[in-house]
Amino acid sequence: TQLLEQSPQFLSIQEGENLTVYCNSSSVFSSLQWYRQEPGEGPVLLVTVVTGGEVKKLKRLTFQFGDARKDSSLHITAAQPGDTGLYLCAGRGSQGNLIFGKGTKLSVKP
């Protein structure tokens, strides 16, 4: 069974701080996606990483796929209250469907 573990489960920080959240597995994934879910809404796709070692940047967000394609990280620089939400990673499973982690709930206080 392919599982994705996300850490930390909860994170509360002040505006302007930097943070990193992690997504780990013992399984290899062909690709990995990150989603952000705001309260009362469904998850929204942020980025897809495909190649081992790949780094993608989306404004203040930096996503990295591990060399072995078993893990990924999301780094946010100078967090803002608008970054508040649940961050989910999802790996492409053997049947092609997405397998989701339980997420990291981020709260950025002004």
Place this chain on the structure above:
Amino acid sequence: DAGVIQSPRHEVTEMGQEVTLRCKPISGHDYLFWYRQTMMRGLELLIYFNNNVPIDDSGMPEDRFSAKMPNASFSTLKIQPSEPRDSAVYFCASSLLLGESNYGYTFGSGTRLTVV
């Protein structure tokens, strides 16, 4: 496109009652997924369809749950009879392709179900 449309947004029902959740996927998307989200278990895949045909229903908790997709633009998830432990947010999502790295899922806004 208006995105994935789910109804109702909120549903409160009494234990034992039948509940029907509805979903309209994005036009042209061949795949439709039903998920349940709770704090304890996160996002759980219940069932998914390809071209209106159920492909994997191994996540459906028990026989009280059933899902149908009578045509490409409509799907339902029914719980009969409902129980308090079914209380959760239910999401519908659709996707153009499966297995293609750059294609993600588009989620609806969810239905928050409370069974009292």
